[in-house]
Amino acid sequence: MIEMQDVFKKYPNGVTAINGIDVRINQGEFVYVVGPSGAGKSTFIKMMYREEVPTSGTITMNGVNVAKIKNKKVPIFRRNLGVVFQDFKLLPTKTVYENVAFALEVIEAQPKFIKKRVMEVLDLVNLKHKARMLPTELSGGEQQRVSIARSIVNSPKIVIADEPTGNLDPETSWEIMNIFEEINNRGTTIVMATHNREIVNTIKHRVIAIEAGKIARDEQRGDYGYEN
Ligand code: ADP
């Protein structure tokens, strides 16, 4: 579960990106975060995986007060979260298999378990047959599928995605959404910032609209609500 109480974020340059947010997201929800460019969506999401720390207020992720996590403990905290980025952020010199296995190797999981689990998640994203390839040998959609496989390999309760279809064509974007749907159907909470109007208006979920650092709208099965 995710909870924000009276959260503000002011960057060192004086910009207030988040200007008083209270929100609660329950386990198993699928939430779209929408809003104009510069509204604060990325900042809102980055605070959830502790890429940014709030200036004031409390953010609780699965019972952990994110602001209180020491820098040294951030990697441990992130193990219980999946994060998916617009630009994939795969390790370019590692194969598909190695990119996904990496998160399990750092926690020193049993080699047998690693193999089984990596093939299981590659199967879920339909990329078992490309396990030996390098990211540069894959299409954008395939790279994003690898990054989704990597995000769930540790079985996190929450997956956070920042514009995951932002670099993909419409058809590939639908494929990626189907994978997120499947992950959500298995009980994982999904928080996804997106500018994809058609997806938000077709695959209905809760919509949180952020404008000028505040929640302007919070609707179950909401619409995208902007022209673009
Ligand atoms: P969105 O994701 O909705 O486009 P952001 O959270 O990226 O919005 O940005 C919100 C505001 O904070 C913008 O005015 C942006 O310029 C500013 N901002 C974002 N990141 C930083 C940063 N690291 N330092 C200073 N200002 C930032």
Ligand code: ADP
């Ligand atoms: P495009 O031809 O724009 O690349 P598609 O052929 O993938 O896109 O899809 C055509 C339309 O069918 C989409 O614009 C959308 O309205 C609908 N659609 C496709 N996939 C899905 C899906 N998984 N869930 C809901 N609607 C879908």
